[in-house]
Amino acid sequence: MPERVYEREPERGAGVGQERGGLLRAFGLAEVYNPSMVPTLQPGDQLVVRYGAVVRPGDVVVLRHPFRQDLLIVKRAVQRRDGGWWVQGDNPFVENDSREFGVVPDELVIARAWVRVRPPRGVQRSVAGVLSWVVSAVRPVRAARSFSRRLRAR
Template structure:
């Protein structure tokens, strides 16, 4: 992860967002931006500081957010942990750059 002011990049590690994002893809992130429903967002769970996860924002239930990976068979997400707080959404994915294959 690297940050340049309000924009930064992250590198995808793992299969939880396949086929949308693949292991090794670079993502341009708008830090501090809350997503809208169905946006891909970066979360940092309160119980895992410093660990950033990319998930799809599925719904907002009175300030609690439900997030899931696109690859349901290989995603650790709200189906396991339940809803997350708004403060745990730390950025919104605005662009993907595929890694060279």
């Protein structure tokens, strides 16, 4: 089953985004629904993504599925190849990635993940509980951190 991502794109019309030089149009939100990026991302995680950002090997990206372009998916950009990017999920048991559909053309890669926000589950309503959640839930999505650990484990 493909990784489904719900993405809320910023407003494209006139307004605050244009007044601030398009800053709001450069960022968006995506929600992860399936386990193809476990352990890096869990179902229910929210991603703050940056549209048009430069993609480097190891980055987590949002892209259009090559066979169903109305479906957005989250994968790791592994390697630059002729014609686009080789992408894979971090979960070795889910093969809905370039192993199944091949190289993804550049025009289908629409954003790079910037920050992961894990929704609160069972958080105590105390100040300490909320602070503990913030420290563990809001993290930058870095290329080298989980990608290199995954490669060393094999």
